[in-house]
Amino acid sequence: MKIAIDAMGGDFAPRSIVEGAILAAREHGVPVVLVGEEKTIRQEAAMVSGSDSLPLTFVHASEAVGMDESPLTAIRKKKDSSIKVAFDLLKKGEVSAVVSAGNSGAVLATAVFVLEKLTGVDRPAIGTIFPTLKGSTLLLDAGANVDCKPFHLVQFALMGDAYAKYILKKEKPIVGLLSNGEEESKGNELIRETNAILKRSSIGYVGPVEGRDIFNGRADVVICDGFVGNAALKICEGLAEAIGAMI
Amino acid sequence: MKIAIDAMGGDFAPRSIVEGAILAAREHGVPVVLVGEEKTIRQEAAMVSGSDSLPLTFVHASEAVGMDESPLTAIRKKKDSSIKVAFDLLKKGEVSAVVSAGNSGAVLATAVFVLEKLTGVDRPAIGTIFPTLKGSTLLLDAGANVDCKPFHLVQFALMGDAYAKYILKKEKPIVGLLSNGEEESKGNELIRETNAILKRSSIGYVGPVEGRDIFNGRADVVICDGFVGNAALKICEGLAEAIGAMI
Numbered sequence: 001m002k003i004a005i006d007a008m009g010g011d012f013a014p015r016s017i018v019e020g021a022i023l024a025a026r027e028h029g030v031p032v033v034l035v036g037e038e039k040t041i042r043q044e045a046a047m048v049s050g051s052d053s054l055p056l057t058f059v060h061a062s063e064a065v066g067m068d069e070s071p072l073t074a075i076r077k078k079k080d081s082s083i084k085v086a087f088d089l090l091k092k093g094e095v096s097a098v099v100s101a102g103n104s105g106a107v108l109a110t111a112v113f114v115l116e117k118l119t120g121v122d123r124p125a126i127g128t129i130f131p132t133l134k135g136s137t138l139l140l141d142a143g144a145n146v147d148c149k150p151f152h153l154v155q156f157a158l159m160g161d162a163y164a165k166y167i168l169k170k171e172k173p174i175v176g177l178l179s180n181g182e183e184e185s186k187g188n189e190l191i192r193e194t195n196a197i198l199k200r201s202s203i204g205y206v207g208p209v210e211g212r213d214i215f216n217g218r219a220d221v222v223i224c225d226g227f228v229g230n231a232a233l234k235i236c237e238g239l240a241e242a243i244g245a246m247i
Numbered sequence: 248m249k250i251a252i253d254a255m256g257g258d259f260a261p262r263s264i265v266e267g268a269i270l271a272a273r274e275h276g277v278p279v280v281l282v283g284e285e286k287t288i289r290q291e292a293a294m295v296s297g298s299d300s301l302p303l304t305f306v307h308a309s310e311a312v313g314m315d316e317s318p319l320t321a322i323r324k325k326k327d328s329s330i331k332v333a334f335d336l337l338k339k340g341e342v343s344a345v346v347s348a349g350n351s352g353a354v355l356a357t358a359v360f361v362l363e364k365l366t367g368v369d370r371p372a373i374g375t376i377f378p379t380l381k382g383s384t385l386l387l388d389a390g391a392n393v394d395c396k397p398f399h400l401v402q403f404a405l406m407g408d409a410y411a412k413y414i415l416k417k418e419k420p421i422v423g424l425l426s427n428g429e430e431e432s433k434g435n436e437l438i439r440e441t442n443a444i445l446k447r448s449s450i451g452y453v454g455p456v457e458g459r460d461i462f463n464g465r466a467d468v469v470i471c472d473g474f475v476g477n478a479a480l481k482i483c484e485g486l487a488e489a490i491g492a493m494i
Contacts (some may be wrong), residue, residue, distance in 0.1 A: 068430075133489055143427055146435040180390055180477035183315075188393040188474045211478045212485030227435045228478055230427035231458045231471075235479050236486050238459030242380055243490055 004095040007036030008064035008082040009102020017101060018044040022051050031055035033095055035086040036064065061085035071105035075113055083107055087114040108144055125156045127163060128233055134217030138164055143230035150193040153223055160221035161203040168220070176209030176219030178228060184208065190225065251342040254283030255311035255329040256349020264348060265291040269298050278302035280342055282333040283311065308332035318352035322360055330354055334361040355391055372403045374410060375480055381464030385411055390477035397440040400470055407468035408450040415467070423456030423466030425475060431455065437472065
């Protein structure tokens with residue numbers, strides 16, 4: 001299974017990305033395709049000793065999308081960006097997955113543009129795995145869709161269920177809907193309507209869960225809209241940093 | 248300044264509440280009015296040695312609101328609840344504040360019912376103070392209003408500004424609006440509309456802030472709707488518990 005890596009995306013690209021790709025190839029034996037400004041990334045790779053014996057290949061892309069660039073502008077104007085070239089490789093079946101630490105909006109938009117969506121999926125979601133006391137919890141959407149309708153959240157629940165089953169290998173995943181209390185009377189309008197639909201679904205839906213349940217293993221998958229999910233993620237980063245600074 | 252304490256509210260009421268009230272009276276010399284089933288709370292107080300020499304008084308209330316009771320049912324049916332009696336004391340000017348660890352919905356609804364709202368305030372908000380690396384950040388709404396319109400958030404911003412000024416003694420409080428990025432193009436519909444209004448306000452509005460900014464002192468006051476605020480609060484509790492269990 002070959003993996004394409006966007007060598008130009010991320011705050012410390014390309015150096016840290018190339019170094020990380022080499023570590024992955026060395027430790028896991030994964031064939032890695034580094035996509036980006038070929039001369040630069042070959043030079044970066046050459047600086048890491050022993051990299052020439054690893055299953056690394058290089059594919060040239062003449063452009064890179066900046067962290068603050070608009071996703072739509074990137075798609076329209078940078079037709080040879082490392083993100084676009086990486087997804088083209090996936091589309092052609094030359095790689096099995098794309099990894100990018102770059103502009104997440106551009107990655108998402110390019111993925112939809114190049115690969116299109118599965119039937120029944122109106123919007124892609126960003127899934128984030130939180131480490132917990134009992135293993136891991138998948139939270140989605142972590143930021144792709146800030147304004148959602150109930151049917152979007154229902155689709156996220158189905159996608160999260162499938163991800164937990166086939167990627168996290170949980171036989172019968174427990175799916176929860178993030179709310180401000182476990183009672184069905186709680187939640188905002190979006191959550192109450194989504195709950196009413198999910199209750200009738202065939203997935204292992206446990207009902208509304210609370211923010212603290214992300215960490216205690218009560219659910220394998222926690223569903224929320226991208227605004228709340230992004231806030232959740234960044235609040236955790238902020239709190240963990242603050243605790244780290246205090247202890 | 249006398250403080251009324253709802254002795255019947257909270258998971259470990261009345262014992263822990265009475266003990267806490269006695270500690271407050273002893274350590275800070277605050278005159279405390281304990282409101283609840285008088286015989287029971289007098290007995291609890293008598294069990295703490297030295298409590299008879301403290302500025303403690305007792306006011307009888309024949310009923311208590313349970314943690315899972317509907318706020319509206321509590322208001323309608325329990326006209327002699329400890330929460331109601333405590334707010335009546337405040338209304339009559341016999342105390343300066345009410346403290347309750349009980350059913351927050353019932354406390355909020357009773358406060359509105361007995362005291363009414365200030366002109367210009369459509370809905371009360373729950374304010375929560377987060378300890379940060381640089382002092383403290385006030386977050387509101389932490390759970391009173393799960394569905395908000397922009398003008399509600401604008402009112403919360405004005406209330407938060409006043410609280411930070413007069414209670415937290417910050418001369419020129421910096422107010423931020425919780426979003427999924429600092430750029431004005433980010434945020435959901437509610438946040439983008441609220442931001443447009445707050446930009447024209449006279450408070451020290453810094454613009455959209457991210458979840459991590461709650462902890463780094465970037466803003467003195469962070470505004471969000473009650474659904475997001477409640478999730479934020481409980482995610483922090485969950486993460487802090489998980490980190491505590493790991494280290």
